[in-house]
Amino acid sequence: MEKSTARLGWLFASPYLIYSLIFFLFPLLWATYLAFTNWNLISPDYEFVGISNFIEAFFSESVRAAFFVTYKFLGMFVPIAVVGALMLAMIIHTLPRFKGLFSVAFFLPYLASGVASAIVVNGVLSYNSPFNIWLRGTFGLDIDWLGSSILAPLIIALMMAWKFAGYYALLFVAGLESIPKDIYEAAEIDGAVGFKKFWYVTLPMLYPSFYTVTILAVGLMFGIFTEPYVLTGGGPDLATHTWQLEIYSQAFERLNAGYGTAIAVINSIVTFGSILVFRKILEKWGARHGWE
Amino acid sequence: MNAITNLEGENKMKKLCFVLLLMISGLIVSGCQSDSGGGEGSSDGKVEFEFWAAPNPTQEAFWEDMAQQYMEEEDGVSINVTPMPESPSSEAGIQSAIAAGNAPAISENISRGFAAQLAASSAIVPFNEFEGYEKLIQERQMEETMSSWTFTDDQQFVLPVYSNPMLFAWRTDILAELGFDEAPRTYDEVLKAGEKLKEKYPEKFLWSRADLVKPTWHARWFDFFMLYNAASDGNNFVEDNKLVADNEAAVETFKFFSQMAEGDMLLTREATDPFESGDSIMMDIGPWTFSYWDEKFPEMVEGETYELTMPPVPSEEGTENPKTFADTKGLSIYASATKEQQQAAFDFVNWVFSKPENDLEWFEKTNLPPARDDLATNDAFTEFLEENSELKKYADNIPNAVPPIASEKTAEVQELIGTEGLNPVVKGEKDAEQAWEDVRNAIDGVLE
CATH class of the missing domain: 3.40.190.10 (Periplasmic binding protein-like II)
Structure with missing residues (x-):
């Protein structure tokens, strides 16, 4: 009976496993192979070039920029998105009525097209937008929002936080709902009130949600494309140049698909490594609060 | 009895497995089928x-x-x-x-x-x-x-x-306010119009184009190549995978951008309809703009608010039949x-x-x-x-x-025109001669 149950388990898992095999594992292996070639995506002929694509990528200024820019985005986006999502979740959680309605409302930006929202942001921040005219007229402030290497990544990070905070908030809401009331009661007996209750009970008890949200947010930063593509094109001076922009530019604009794939392989290794580091940090924090 | 139930259960499971496998196989086969290309x-x-x-x-x-x-x-x-x-x-x-x-x-x-x-x-x-x-x-x-x-x-x-x-549109109504009867045709005339504009309306610009400070390769068609083709009388840029550009024309082109930037005549920030709103008075323009104007800016009337011209040229000699980018x-x-x-x-x-x-x-x-x-x-x-x-x-x-250059390295070549030449020139980081020298060297490296 145990054997047949196991077989049934495999059977039900098989659609996803087969899907992953076809759409993830096979492309990954194929991409790894292509990374060692000079294929341009359209020519029937290509050659094996060893590790030269990887060496070229290692010395490339734009690849280096993509590496550091991603961590810059990560440093801006993850705290903003996680804190924003947590605040939204707390608001939704404390609402006496219409929790579902508000959850959906906050989730809506997640469904918005990246291109459309980037165009809107572009319009709002344009030189002659009412907002900038007001800033110039009232305070004499003439800010080049997307031309500044500090402000441009911050704007993209804020845009993405706006888009994803509602989605992450749903995960936090689920976490908040699952915290047993008696823990709060016990904490109150021990004298925990107000912020202390939040700090010593809610936050540690939300560890599973934190874990999921943080890992999702970290992973997201390694795949940013649409927002910088539409808003800044990777500029100014590569300040918003992401891995995906570099891969796209190499593979589809310059037809260096082999080289582009090598960058994609490096990107996946960096992503994997970074997520691993964040996992370890989070697990340590979780273990300190009793989550093994 | 238990044994019989187990056997029946296993048979049922086998059938279920078979049906599921069949469905999955069907899905995979249909999903992996590709068109033979070109059609049927x-x-x-x-x-x-x-x-x-x-x-x-x-x-x-x-x-x-x-x-x-x-x-x-x-x-x-x-x-x-x-x-x-x-x-x-x-x-x-x-x-x-x-x-x-x-x-x-x-x-x-x-x-x-x-x-x-x-x-x-x-x-x-x-x-x-x-x-x-x-x-x-x-x-x-x-x-x-x-x-x-x-x-x-x-x-x-x-x-x-x-x-x-590709042509340039000029706001003739604003030019008239500045004392110009017709749109400028030479660099000197453009710069003079720019100076007058900044004197009368310091907040306005000659040309609003955010792409001037971006490395985007295809943006070069609508700024550098429009002016380079006019300055060089359509001299090829790359031929047989070699840079054959007219050096003098390229330097003149960069110098022109540099002079406009120095005079604060270029708006290099994103702006919404700056030409139509009168925030700038010159604009690179293709015919796709007119249907947009018909819908949103009916006040844009040729001969009343704007005039179309070929790109300006370095001197009076080239004004008769200048070339442009197609x-x-x-x-x-x-x-x-x-x-x-x-x-x-x-x-x-x-x-x-x-x-x-x-x-x-x-x-x-x-x-x-x-x-x-x-x-x-x-x-x-x-x-x-x-x-x-x-x-x-x-x-x-x-x-x-x-038409655009015919080179399989078009994207790299045009990106280098931006990163090594146009972008730093407009930002005031390089002079025209140095910029062109750097562009030449970088393009030679790519085309080798």
């Missing part, structure tokens, strides 16, 4: 092929109409017109389709630079090898236009459908299609372009000037051009328009 080939004695139209409703409507009319005349052909995928650009969509073996037999929206990339990989076939090509070029009156499209090995991989000689795209036939499909695709194109009235229909539907030498003189277009006088200037200048 032949069935019932008919030649079937895919035609990818540019992802633009008006262009798609034109080709659908043409295909319909052609199929009514030719029983043996079936053409499936679909918009080409944009993921995220039409070029990327075509590359993915070729890699996946799903390329159409023929597509439009191919620029000369992209065609050079496709041709270098033997992904497209030359038009000049089809029987009837010479006749088609003569019939469509496009010998002069085609001469600038020839690839280095005398092959013609693209048949241009339209050609937009925003032009055309058709290419794919090598992955069968010979039968390739021939059928060519025959269809031949049929479409053998009649000026089809070009007129194109012009009416899209506002994009057909790539014909006789557009301004052929009677078939006279009435339409009289009704749409703003398009007349474009029609007149088709022979003066230079």
Whole structure:
């Protein structure tokens, strides 16, 4: 009976496993192979070039920029998105009525097209937008929002936080709902009130949600494309140049698909490594609060 | 009893497993099936092929109409017109389709630079090898236009459908306030207009173009190449994979940008409709703008609020017949299609372009000037051009328009013009001579 149950388990898992095999594992292996070639995506002929694509990528200024820019985005986006999502979740959680309605409302930006929202942001921040005219007229402030290497990544990070905070908030809401009331009661007996209750009970008890949200947010930063593509094109001076922009530019604009794939392989290794580091940090924090 | 139940249970599970496996296999097989490319080939004695139209409703409507009319005349052909995928650009969509073996037999929206990339990989076939090509070029009156499209090995991989000689629009109403009767034609005149503008309206700019400080390679068509082609009288930039640019003209072009930047005449930030709102008084303009103006800015009237001119030139000598950049795209036939499909695709194109009235229909539907030498003189277009006088200037200048460089390294070359030259010049980080020297060296390195 145990054997047949196991077989049934495999059977039900098989659609996803087969899907992953076809759409993830096979492309990954194929991409790894292509990374060692000079294929341009359209020519029937290509050659094996060893590790030269990887060496070229290692010395490339734009690849280096993509590496550091991603961590810059990560440093801006993850705290903003996680804190924003947590605040939204707390608001939704404390609402006496219409929790579902508000959850959906906050989730809506997640469904918005990246291109459309980037165009809107572009319009709002344009030189002659009412907002900038007001800033110039009232305070004499003439800010080049997307031309500044500090402000441009911050704007993209804020845009993405706006888009994803509602989605992450749903995960936090689920976490908040699952915290047993008696823990709060016990904490109150021990004298925990107000912020202390939040700090010593809610936050540690939300560890599973934190874990999921943080890992999702970290992973997201390694795949940013649409927002910088539409808003800044990777500029100014590569300040918003992401891995995906570099891969796209190499593979589809310059037809260096082999080289582009090598960058994609490096990107996946960096992503994997970074997520691993964040996992370890989070697990340590979780273990300190009793989550093994 | 238990044993019997277990046995029945196992049998049921086996059946379930079998059904599920069958469903999964079916899904995988159907999901992995790919088109053979170019279309279905032949069935019932008919030649079937895919035609990818540019992802633009008006262009798609034109080709659908043409295909319909052609199929009514030719029983043996079936053409499936679909918009080409944009993921995220039409070029990327075509590359993915070729890699996946799903390329159409023929597509439009191919620029000369992209065609050079496709041709270098033997992904497209030359038009000049089809029987009837010479006749088609003569019939469509496009010998002069085609001469600038020839690839280095005398092959013609693209048949241009339209050609937009890029022009500059000037706010003549604001120029009049500044004391100018007509739009500037030389660098000196432009700079003088810019100085007057800044004196009277310090918050206004001569030219608003955020791309001037961006490395985006295709943006160079609408700034550097417009002015370089005018300054160099259309001198080639890259030939036989070598940089053959006119040094003097390139330096003059950069110097002009530098002078405008120094005078605070360039707005290099994103702005919404700056020309229409009067925040800037000069703008690079293609004919696609007019339908937008009709809808949103009816006050933009040629001769009243604006005037169209060819790009300014360094001195008075070049003002007579200056050259400009041609925003032009055309058709290419794919090598992955069968010979039968390739021939059928060519025959269809031949049929479409053998009649000026089809070009007129194109012009009416899209506002994009057909790539014909006789557009301004052929009677078939006279009435339409009289009704749409703003398009007349474009029609007149088709022979003066230079298409993009034909190099498989187009993207790298044009990106270097930006990163090593135009961007730092506009930001005031390099002088014109140094910028051109750096651009030359960097491009030589790429083309080696």
